[in-house]
Amino acid sequence: MKYSVFSLLREAFRGHAGWTPAWRKAEPKSEYDVVIVGGGGHGLATAYYLAKVHGITNVAVLEKGYIGSGNAGRNTTIIRSNYLLPGNEPFYEWSMKLWEGLEQDFNYNAMVSQRGVLNLYHSDQQRDAFARRGNAMRLHDVDAELLDRDAVRAMVPFLDYDNARFPIHGGLLQRRGGTARHDAVVWGYARGADLRGVDIIENCEVTGFDIAGGRVTGLDTTRGSIKAKKIGLAVAGNTSRVASLAGLRLPIESHVLQAFVSEGIKPAIDCVVTFGAGHFYISQSDKGGLVFGGDIDGYNSYAWRGNLPTVADVMEEGMAIWPGLGRIRMLRQWGGLMDMSMDGSPIIDRTPVAGLYLNCGWCYGGFKATPASGWCFAHLIARDEPYEVAAALRLDRYATGALIDERGAGAQPNLH
Amino acid sequence: MRIPCPYCGPRGNDEFIYLGDATVRRPDPQALGASDAFYEYVYLRDNPSGLHQELWYHGGGCRSWLVVTRNTRTHEISDVTFAAGGKL
């Protein structure tokens, strides 16, 4: 059933009895043209675009838990395309363009809200670095504005302009950046893919791959063996674990990133603000909670939870820019598994195993990439060649040196 | 986390700086195929879910590099030694 105000009204008058499942609880078939491993935002988006753009509908998405149970369902919901490097920027901008038409495209209100992303800078050197990035964005035809202190103050007057350890000098603003409702993105893609014939198979964990003569032919799961002509991995923090089942060793470490939400309050902050003298980002959800986060904890972990020093750091950084937070209470904190790559940028590429495709290395920035990641991964799987904007996101770039290192932090995942 | 530094005793993990996998070994730079070996050394990781030997630097303490054996699923630490070898 198409979602609209009319369908909602109609159902309201018959007790909402007519709504059907947003996606079928599909049973695995014995064979698919394409199997996507990972029922997060990226995996579901991939299936959606495979069906919608490439007409490939004999597709299964395998998810070991419930869909959206990984990072898609536990992030800080920020969308933006304010990247510096030519390997990244066109990709994220393509994602932004897809965000801009997403809800009408998949008929689900994902609450895409272009409320602006403001990166604060705190020194002349940082201003110049942000100018470099803003100029790079403009070269890619992406909106970017460099604001001085007064302009920032006019926009977010409640920050600390007079008594800060690292004074606010200004900010880099991308007005088209903003937030989206993370779970709704998952459900919207799931519903859209399901309507086009994709099987979404939950509680189905991959336990092995069938590889013959250097080509993948299928996989083993907790719900039986499935044959597949092509298999795409989109399993975020579990990338190394799943890829090792196919004999691959990757430039990836799994790290824990914590995120936080406050109690709901009346509208207090309109845009997304990030702190430049540390690592802190905050926005307010439509429900009223302040959603915020900071650095990864910094050590390999599959534990889905973080530790106290990072919690304290993040909240200190929040207070550093916004002293009025003192009496606001943090309601809930959680941790997710980040597939931290060695240069801080993602990988969408073929693998040494024919028919096996890789989508990983999203670090803590995968949510904003969801539409383009799905689009480009679908293109790669369908056509066996990269979509143009993702052409730089190669697996072999670590060997060749064509790195995409936005931070210049080098081959140390926890510094990205 | 609390890391039992063999020199300083158990200390909060905020005193330490993490580097990563302690099992990779810097290859012989003169050997044939050194560039492939270095690529693997610098970039490829097992990234296990379970026991992980990893390097931590006690920068806020004795400045020792430690090899910590830690379970990445539970964070349980089962062993800590000096990276340079030797005992106290």
Added chain:
Amino acid sequence: MNAPHRLAQGGLIDRARPLSFVFDGQAYAGCAGDTLASALMANGVKLVGRSFKYHRPRGILTAGSDEPNALVELRTGPRREPNTRVTTVELYDGLVAASQNRWPSLAFDIGAVNDWLSRFLVAGFYYKTFMCPAKFWEMLYEPLIRRAAGLGRAAGAGDPDHYEKAFAHCDVLVIGGGPAGLMAALAAGRAGARVILADEDFRLGGRLLAERYEIDGKPGTEWVAEIEAELASLPDVRIMPRTTVTSVFDHGQYGAVERVNDHLPVPPEHEPRQRGWKIVAKRAVLAAGALERSIAFGNNDRPGVMLAGAVRAYANRYAAAPGRRVAVFTNNDDGWRTAADAHAAGIEVAAVIDSRAEPPAQFAALGIEVLTGAQVSHVHGGQGVRGIDVVDARGRLTKIDCDVLAVSGGWNPAVHLTCHLGGKPVWSDNLAAFTPGATPPGMHVAGAANGALTLAECLHAGVAAGAMAAVECGFPIASFMMPSAEDEASGVTALWHVEESRAKAFVDFQNDVTVEDIALANREGFSSVEHLKRYTTLGMATDQGKAANVTGLAILADVSGRAIAEVGTTTYRPPYVPVSFGAMTGHHRSRDFRPVRLAPSHQWAEEQGAVFVEAGAWLRAQYYPRDGEKDWLETVNREVTATRASVGVCDVSTLGKIEIEGADAAIFLDRVYTNTFSSLPVGKSRYGLMLREDGFVMDDGTTSRLAPERFVMTTTTAQAGRVMQHLEFCHQVLWPELDVQMVSVSEQWAQFSIAGPRSRAVLRKLVDERYDLSDKAFPHLAAKEVAVGSVTARLFRLSFSGEMAYELAVPARYGDAAIRAIMAAGEEFSMIPYGTEALGTMRIEKGHVAGNEINGQLTARDLGLGRMMSSRKDYVGRVMAQRPALLEPDRPVLVGFRPADRKARLRAGAHFIPLGATVTAANDEGHMTSVAFSPMLGHWIGLGVLKRGPQRIGERVRAYDPVRNGDVEVEICSPVFFDPEGARLYG
């Protein structure tokens, strides 16, 4: 003022200490010992809040931190705290609170129209609509939703109170000061363990405060007082009331918040409002009790519908009557106590409705009307309960008049902290509740938190857990006389939802999630418990589902035809109760957010009126303005000009300084630097370049050989810590066999750059005359220990400015004296101090790279330093620096730039595109890294990286800077702008 619902006697309040307070502009009176909730109740205030979505009128449901309904804005002005539970606020004189999420008033709230529209506003309605036209979402729908959403209002201004962080270590942390916790603390304390007993309440006792239990024949509160006295007498037991243990972290670390002064209008001077604790405990005993749950039936959210245990708490502890005529609806024995206690308190009991067929025998004597096998299906009354409909087993409907309905749907053990490290609670059919599964290492669970619901069980379990914890910490078992108490009835038969309900039956009160919503979510496929939560917002309110979750998932199990154990729970995440930013931040805020490092000459520079700038953790003198100078540029120009004309001094103590010693020190340096240091003679310095193992430049600096086996290295200010760590890594991890040691001496030496043609003349006056400073005896790149007065100093002939220059290092404690002595010696040469701006200008004039260029993205070749990469030895980064993409001839390489129009200003961060080329990313050829106005050349100059830059000297490109409207045509030139021959180094 007379509080109309205050019981004539009893309670743990101090009637001799009346307190006045204001709620929604109306003045009331309470007593010391009241919470805001009990004081409101004593005053007959039933309507306290509005719900999140439907703006339904709500009253007080609980008597603890699990309260979902009765949230207020507490205090006013910058101290306003939204969403504060009235049930946890200790009453103080002058307290001011206001209801929230309503307009124009609590009693008449326009938002309540949502309740009328609720048939449209079902779970997830917003996902299905507001999509058309696309623009309307952000312009119209979303702003409306945002305004309607949220709960209370934030203060908006900076918090005037201050906070502390505190740390504690103990053997046994006991969480909860009820019967089990008290016994655990006593058992561990008597054994000699260091014990911390933390309780959320301002008074120890837990449920004993709310019940009429007896222990050892004494009233429960009397018994508590005795135990507390003994605990207080034990030297290693620390009692922490008003302290909620909120979180469990790895390896025995616990987060806690102590509400030090929240019970006062304003914290006393020099005292914090709250304290955020990190407690490291070898063992913990979780004795957090259990939380009562409601039952879903029609209008079960009306003010006056309360949890049965809360009704007892208000009657027994606070002598506050929730109403005049109370009905009890229960599915368990415990609910009956409410009837008995209300009766004993003189409150009329209308009826007890027990959903079970067989009520417990011991309450039969009360003479109360009892309906067994019956259920409450409907509550009458809008802003307060007026009566209830009861459906009995045969389907007969009875209406009962009452103004309070006490509901008990059973008790959920407070398993929360057992789950913070990944433990999953286990369903118990017997208790109809989840009990702790695997607990965090070192944690024991005792009492009701473990599903032991009777008092006698709690006391026994507390002793056992406390003693066990102490034994595990190496203490002996202490002898113990077990207190005697009743093993009261606690049978329960699960009842989640009354089928006959015709009005909305709420599960999550605050977020307005109803039984219908859960059924709808299940129908739409959101049947995983996590999907249910996310789709309906069940359990996402400020109580984190304490009052809602178990009921919700039980109903999900019911509608989806699964067992509750199969459905499972969502993850219990920290914190147990919401924690303020203040408590987590402590003093690390405003200017004290991070420590400040000051250079040794800081005080002197302040005296000179220097302007300071943040440089990482450091505060450095940026420039030294003089009267009459119109802006910073005029000052910097003067500093540069004066230095190049005569002499200037700059504090460079912020550079990292590392002493490296040992027989293999030179070999070691050869391995960490791209260039060779083993060939460096004693008494000489050399510029060195360090790569990361991935082949990119990590840092640069000079290293001097003071003795055959002794070097001192300098690093950049920014990378000092990282380089030290890197060197230790190279030594301890890569090459432990090398005989080398190193130590950071950055803090130990004050170091001054003295630059300019008269620098030697200044030094001549400072350095003991037995040292020959002539160009021959102490040439460029010489290094030596010298005497300055009675102080042993280090003198390096190093230049960052391109002038003949020295760096003089003295022990840091002489830093202040040194800058004064240097300036005195330089007076006759018109010596000036210069700051980081002039330092930067001079290094750009000389084309030296710094942090803007060593940004982690560039290689030595990119920086024009390829010649420093030795081909005769291995070093860190050598192999990976040979990767094909890093050898690409098209890579941007460092060159200089000057504006084609010499009057134009340059800006760092501009990108280079060929003249006349279209503005696209494909034409992006590099970027400007650093710029300065060169007073020596009289125009702006810049360094930048440009594709094939060195081959394009003389060509012009466009420096594209749209974000600052700063498009400039620039000419490519050598990066060395001033004195390209370097003649000025030698004088």
